[in-house]
Amino acid sequence: MTEEFSTSETWPMECLRCWHVWQEEYVVRHLTDVHGHDVVVWLRRGTPVQPPWSGTSCPGCGHSRVAAFPPGSRPLMVPLALPEPAATVPALADERRHIPAQRPGTRERIVSTLTGQPALLYALLGIVFLLVTGFELVERVAIHH
Known part of the structure; x- marks a missing residue:
């Protein structure tokens, strides 16, 4: 070798x-x-x-x-x-x-x-925002139909 x-x-x-x-x-x-x-x-x-x-x-x-x-x-x-x-x-x-x-x-x-704590916090806040927005959208669609 x-x-x-x-x-x-x-x-x-x-x-x-x-x-x-x-x-x-x-x-x-x-x-x-x-x-x-x-x-x-x-x-x-x-x-x-x-x-x-x-x-x-x-x-x-x-x-x-x-x-x-x-x-x-x-x-x-x-x-x-x-x-x-x-x-x-x-x-x-x-x-x-x-x-x-x-x-x-x-x-x-x-x-x-990029530390893990702020990124995790922002991700959780984003998920909560999407869930609340999604529920309100479904509620409005259900009321109008």
């Missing part, structure tokens, strides 16, 4: 049971055998392994249902800025409420151009 080229790839992984997120480094060797067929060999630390989309287990819980994402398909992972410590905010009638600080175990959050 002759080696054509090797690439280094970082694959993000996510456990579908405990939601643990991690990355694994692979060296991908592209070879050509004596018959001219292309062969791809995946290596981790110099040892041949299965491709990232098969046979991966979660290092946190050991579960085998793991989602592997090709390089570049996931949004950028950046550290989450920690909020200021808990502060007191004066409320009406001289009551004081505490604003809880975020858990110290929170390390990072996925940053993307």
